[in-house]
Amino acid sequence: MGEKMKVKNLFLLTWRKLWLIVVIGFVSIILYNFISAIIDAEEPVFFIIAVIVIPFYFFACLIYTVLYFLLSRKNKKKVVKKKTGKRPEKKKKVRKK
DSSP states (O other): OHHHHHHHHHHOOOHHHHHHHHHHHHHHHHHHHHHHHHHSSOOHHHHHIIIIIHHHHHHHHHHHHHHHHHHHHHHHHHHHHHHHSSOOOOOOOOOOO
16 A cells, blocks of 8 residues: 555646646756856756656656546446445436426
């Protein structure tokens, strides 16, 4: 159970994590340009972080979050069905005369 929670905390996308991804992307782009200007040499580490690592992590989080919510909705429906032994009934509309 502990391993599952680590994966959930790492890949479940929240607004806070989304802003963190955006900020880290901008910071790595700025650091790449700043270090390139100071050293007069290309430093590939921050460029790789900004162009490859950040987008890959974002899409992995996005896919995990969508699958997580779809599967949790599916499991909630199964739990309701198991408890009652049948499908939940829809409320019937009562006509007033």
